[in-house]
Amino acid sequence: MTRNPNMREAILSAAELLFSTHGFNAVSIRDIALEAGANPGSITYHFKSKDGLLLEIYKRHCGPMNKRRIELLVAARCVRDGQDRLEAIVRAYVQPAFSSSSDLAGGGARFTRLRAVMSAEGNAVVGRIIAEIFDDTTNAFIEAIGDCLPHLPRMTIVWRSQFLLGALYYTLVNPERVTRLSRGEADGADMAEAIEQLVSATVASMQASDIDHVERSLDAASPRAKLAQALARGIAKKRAEDQAS
DSSP: OOOOHHHHHHHHHHHHHHHHHHOSTTOOHHHHHHHHTOOHHHHHHHHSSHHHHHHHHHHHHHHHHHHHHHHHHHHHTTOSSHHHHHHHHHHHHHHHHHHTTTTSTTHHHHHHHHHHHHHHHTOHHHHHHHHHHHHHHHHHHHHHHHHHOTTSOHHHHHHHHHHHHHHHHHHHHOTHHHHHHTTTSSOTTOHHHHHHHHHHHHHHHHHSOOHHHHHHHHHTSOHHHHHHHHHHHHHHHHHHHHHHO
């Protein structure tokens, strides 16, 4: 049987579209074949299974992105000033997500949407693929940030890196919301501005006090300060209840 590169690409593009729209679990081999104009046997020939097809989608997008991230990270770690080095490390993570997949079918936004949907499903197969593709690169960034912020526990950096990933997903998937909520003052599709805003917010987040430190400070606060804090929380809760009713 002669391998058909065009059919292989058609299958990959169809699967990426369907997975990003409906999720992994809801899409069958037959659905993908129909969308691609292929025989279901072509999918098993090229990719063995639906799992293998999803893995190949991740590899073709994330291989270039992870390679570029590591290249930028190596350069960022050579920056002498600590503040500038942290910013360069965060930028090394963020920037390739906006560019590395732009030349593939659907561009970076569709694949980012697929990643968000896959993560939300909590599928064990997807979890293994994500770990295989991303964990080594992610750990390299966590360690680099930890070197810049040695006072923070690794667990805290992991949490904040998770928040960065969520912000990155949403920025790429739903840029029009920025345009709408800013009443046109900002253009959510302006990728250069999105990168700068996301890098700035992430650096500030990474540099914030650790939550354990905040809790210890509250424990050491005076009874009057504790009463004021409790009152503020009560007012905020009452306002939220009024708005919900």
